[in-house]
Amino acid sequence: ENLNAACGGMDSRRNGVAEVSPKYLSDVATNGVPVGYKQTEVGVIPEHWDVKTLESITGDKRSISYGIVQTGPHVHDGIPCLRVLDIVKGSIKTDNLIRTTQKISNAYKRTQLKENDLVIPLRGKVG
Known part of the structure; x- marks a missing residue:
């Protein structure tokens, strides 16, 4: 249906x-x-869809970002990083998120996800 x-x-x-x-x-x-x-x-x-540029929906304070390319080794109590394979049927599965160091996360502060962010996978397969 x-x-x-x-x-x-x-x-x-x-x-x-x-x-x-x-x-x-x-x-x-x-x-x-x-x-x-x-x-x-x-x-x-x-008919009910609108065509918009990514620039028009990012706002003045947010930019289009790629994310952390090299997260380093998994850190048990580290900062969670979202990967394409963590998205299953439109939901984020948090049980196997890779975690990075605070230092690496701080270096990519502008890529930290916020509520209502649009996530577009650039490579790999969702789920």
Whole structure:
């Protein structure tokens, strides 16, 4: 059901592959853009989405940051670091977070996560 709602015309999954409904294909063939979607400078997106630049949502006091590339060895009571594999089904799993030293964390202060930050994995696979 969530897949159908998100894809606006996709039928149920079969063997892990979503099937496209005939109505969806007809809408695309006739209109170029399916019902419930709109054409934007970044492509076809759901009508209720907005296109924004990352710069427009970071605010004046926050910048786009890469994070700590080399966390060093795991420190049992150290500062937790988020990795792509720590994100599972949209949630952060805290049981296996790698932890770094206070010194390394301080060197990357601008990369410390705050509430409502957007996390975009640059490499690897989520979960």
